[in-house]
Amino acid sequence: MSVNDHLANERTLLAWIRTAITLIALAIAVLKISVDQGEISIRIATGRSMSDPSLMFGMLMLTGCCLLLMLSYFNYLKTRKQILNNSYTPSIYSPAVVVIGIIILVLTIVYTEY
Numbered sequence: 721m722s723v724n725d726h727l728a729n730e731r732t733l734l735a736w737i738r739t740a741i742t743l744i745a746l747a748i749a750v751l752k753i754s755v756d757q758g759e760i761s762i763r764i765a766t767g768r769s770m771s772d773p774s775l776m777f778g779m780l781m782l783t784g785c786c787l788l789l790m791l792s793y794f795n796y797l798k799t800r801k802q803i804l805n806n807s808y809t810p811s812i813y814s815p816a817v818v819v820i821g822i823i824i825l826v827l828t829i830v831y832t833e834y
Contacts, residue, residue: 725803729796736792740785747781750774777828784821791817 753774795814802808 725808726800729799729803732799733792733796736788736795740788740792743781743788744785747778747785750781751778773831780828781825784825788818788821 751774791814795811798811799808
């Protein structure tokens, strides 16, 4: 249990937060494009559900970013507890969730393009 371990854990959390903020900015840009094209005002006026691919993609990205932030914070807390107890074991679930998220993102991009 050294200070370097705790600092490395905090740096990892900050890296995940930085990544999520970048993805949130991208999602907002996608939603802005959707708004500029008038899909949101049409959807509100007609009462229809989201059918525009860029709108769905932006909302999916925002949801994924929120999940990424929660996952990174809970992973930080778990790692902190393990460091304090001198019982650190690497997580196999966090990388799997990130990989699945990337696959969903790629499939969504492919879906919105074709």
